[in-house]
Amino acid sequence: MYNLRQFFHLDDSLPHTRHIAHWQVSALRLMLMTVFLISLAITSHSLYAYVASQTPSHLTITSVASTIIFSLLLFSRKYYFFSAHTLLLSITIFAIYIHLFTPAIHAIQISATITYVTPVIALILIGRKTSTCYTVLNLLPLYIIFQDLGTPSKNAQAELLHNAHFYIHTFVFFFFNICIPLAVWRTSLAAMHLQQQLQQHSALLEKQKNLYRKFFQNAYSAIILVNEKQQIVEANRKAKQLLNLYHHPLPCHSQLIFNQAIGDSGQLYKRANSILQIDAKERHEKSLSAWYVSDASEQFHLQQQFKALGAQHHQTKYFNTQVNLPNKTWLREQIDIAVKGAAPFIVAIADNQNLKVLEHGIDAEQRKLLYKHINKIFEHHNQANSAVAYLGSGRLGFIAAHNGALIDTVKQWQQNLDFWIRLGNLQYHAKYAVSVAAYPQHGYSAERLLKNAVQACELRHSNVLYSVFDFSLKKQRLGRHEMALLLEKALEYDELEIYLQGKHFACGRLIGFEALARWNSHLMGFVPAGEFIAIAEEFGLIEALTQYIIHKLCQTLANYPALPVPIAVNVSAQDLEQEDFAQQIKAHLQRYNLAASAIELELTEYSIANDRAHPLMQLKSLSQFGIKLAIDDFGTGYSNIARLIEYPINRLKFDRSLLDKIDTDRNQHALLSGMVKICAKLGIAALAEGVETTPQRDALAQLGMQEFQGYLYSTPQPIEQVLAPYVLQLQAH
Template identity: 25%
Template structure:
């Protein structure tokens, strides 16, 4: 309180006093205030003057919301002993005990006669200030005197301009001060501790033509505000702007696009099967992978595009002033092309792809929420169609999205009630075209919606984690089916089952398969597991160990959709697999597209050289069969022979499709 009292005495020749709201009293005042308020501030020297309850309540309300240095948002009139009119203004000050008080200043009303005494000391003992950074300057800005605290903060100051970090700031400040008698602002000053944020208050005393400057270091307060801003608006893991800033940019983008008749759009990016990595490797590995993905995304989008992380494994890319949707598609293609490069994470080489949804203004949405929702819907459509894909939003997708959510609510019940069935698509041996196996494909027989394809519910199973119990059900049902066919007297054939990436990462997968085989009594050689290249390459070393464990059980292993992933030949030799399954995208134009022919021929030759069996999927024509026979492909499957069939129809197919005694090819008996 000593420094505040000294400030009242030497800084302010006008009447000034300080109200301690918490103690309900006027705690100090200068001589001018004592003279002006002598009738109302009796006993002021003893500190017994108590303020009225009404004033205390009013001022307390403002102290709760204002910071030190802030002015009260109102002024009040006052009539002096001599009848002169004054208006009183207030500002918030810090008292010695840490709480806040109100500094009141009385100024003569315009046109009023003033007889209030003004006390100006013959000397100003500024060295007595221990906690206030206070200095005096002449009207030209030359240094006169300062408190010890000020000198300790700013050193040897010759001119007020020496305080400012930038000459432009000093010029602006001096110009503004020349136009008004007092000034208060937050600004960066050059202190002995470096350039730091301060609040400065400067007052001109016309009596002695001196400028009084009070400074307060608020660097820590500013840093706290910045830290709080970053906490609220930036992702702590990737340092990318978060959902809050995304909404701000989208609001601004909509406003600009409407006013200037422009287009803009966004990409909603969701990583494929990221939960599998978190569940099996832990969140530390998952967090590091997210950081690597964020870095690569930033490198693969235009410099004028903005990248945001919404949380989890979701990102959004915003691009303003686009010409058309093709610009957004180009970004999506760039992201997908770079998904093939592995990420070095926790000493492993991991690979992860993304599903991307695209929405644009004005084609697909007219407000922020619709834009994000529609891009999200398009992303889920891409995820349902396969990994590492993008989809541009279409209006019909909203209806499908509602149906998708409806399915999600009844999915767990469907597992409990075994609403799922397996269909079987025959595998045909070449060149004699005899049925030697089948691929098990799951279907959902919904009690109200009827038959639902896996494209509609497998993404639900992946996201919810129910893919694990569903995958176990498929394996056990396939084993029981093999046993039922054997007991019915059918020749032994192989059933292949697709494993999801999350299921493959399941720690007890080998034990679960072993138990299913033991419970059903099935010979392991007739159960084949199909895995994708990306699944195996997510952690190649762990994949090799798990595949060897399956081989010890006697299972057959196959790489599904071969040619669409990114495995190297070096790893291909290390994987203990028996079969390569060529993706249907290469078979579709066989005999038409020379590049596809070359790829298929080379793949089969390579597989034969590694003693691997090759099966081509998606066969739909005799010309494709002729080409595959010519390349020495061992097996095929596709609609040329049969679509996926339920158990009863598949048994009929096996009975009708037998080897002809007159030729080497099988015939379908009618």
């Protein structure tokens, strides 16, 4: 059955030959087969007549005709036009033969009717010109029939029959020679136009397909196409190289490639010595998806280094290895957590009353036993969050819940921290004096509560073992709210001043300044920056303070358009939370016609501590505008080292607390060295703060630190006293 379909071209999958359509070859073969069967039937009938009467009859002619038709059928594809013309001529010759050798009028009429079909066949197989020729040729048999029908009839009935034959043949002639050819020609013309359009569309689709395949294969990204069975059905050159698909014939299951997942994200996979990452999955069809794959090996190993350094940094940041207790940074974060809980609690400072005996009469290992025992006391009283922090110099800090009278809670904790313990060969009396500040009475932030607790400790009489913070004991005798009002007025009446401190290379060459706010109040005198900035953060004035400093700085810089180095301004996490912070900074620069490189923004570590999309968007906008960004006091806050790679940071300022013991503390030395190397690898400038001595600077320079800030180079001075001489010096050179 398949061979017959293939022979008669009933399947369009075969290629065309000499611009001949499949349906034309199919029509020719069907017609030849029909004629061959008729001819074969006539031959069989002639053979029967010959056997019966022993007269040749038409056997020879029909046999020759059958042979010719069969030959045409075999070579109809290779010699298409020859076969078509031969078929048409054979029909015409057959009609002439009947007319010449068959005297019966009905046979002649049949032969003429057969020739009427030739224009239709010619139109289908060859074209309208050939069809027109056969239409003209058919006028001859029509004329012969009309002549045969022209014999006069003998009566009216014969005359009627005579006219009927005339009309019928006229109708048949015009029907087969004009009407049907015109209809077939018009239909074939429409089909031809449709075929041309389909060919044009097919050519266009093929071009688009080739173009898509070219872009797909030459794409910069590695792309694989995956079907609904998770099979990789296609991959571009980049993907084949990355995934080594040359040894896996496609299609192959994706699990053969992505079979060792890393983590629970479903995006990282290990393959041989590489780490593969599926960046995106795009569904293009119902059953086909495009996976974008990249080599994340370097990024993954860098993140692993970040995690290792982060763990080391976390231990250094939160834990004091000398006493095996958490430190002040940990305590501050615990206070922040407790503030969010909104339940009343106390922040306590406990000072050891027998510190001299502990430091001079007991070695370091025995002292660890003391703090281990203290830690067990806090584990037993779980309302203190099961831990205590070591603040240095024998001082402890902790938080604890309280429900009753505040003074009773303080007394109870003082009794808990008054005990005897055997340390080596000595019976040691651990006796702590406890001073507390309570939330919410004495403050709403960790910084304020700790400061108030320390102040309560400092103002406690030497012969008293417990004390509670009292606002009346504040040096300035002003409530925090009153100070906030004064600060608000100070911003309004322009009482704050800007001081500058230089940032330098090791050789002393200046690379920039840091703007520092100073407040000399008419009522309170000089107010430390840490104090009024804490007030601004607590009472929602920090945004106004930041904008005030930036506006005043830009206003001053407008007088020094040739200043070649930037001036850094500190901004807080609250500033970055503003919806239009980036636009405000740009507006200040544009108002005074300053370049984006004129200022630099220094962020606190808390600004990038959590996954907050809006600050990141603000920072990216500022970075794209051309403003440099830095992290200030790095090492004292909340940030993760690995998070630096996500932010457009240009400079990292290491806090002096990380630099104090680099000569004596091996862990601190290794940690700082690793951080400097990571900064160099990421293209981030590393700056050391609080550099005061030449040996300290030299030790930091050996670690790879290139930028420094501190009293060794310059002290904070009023902005006009710094910029005016500096610009004059530049002009002199």
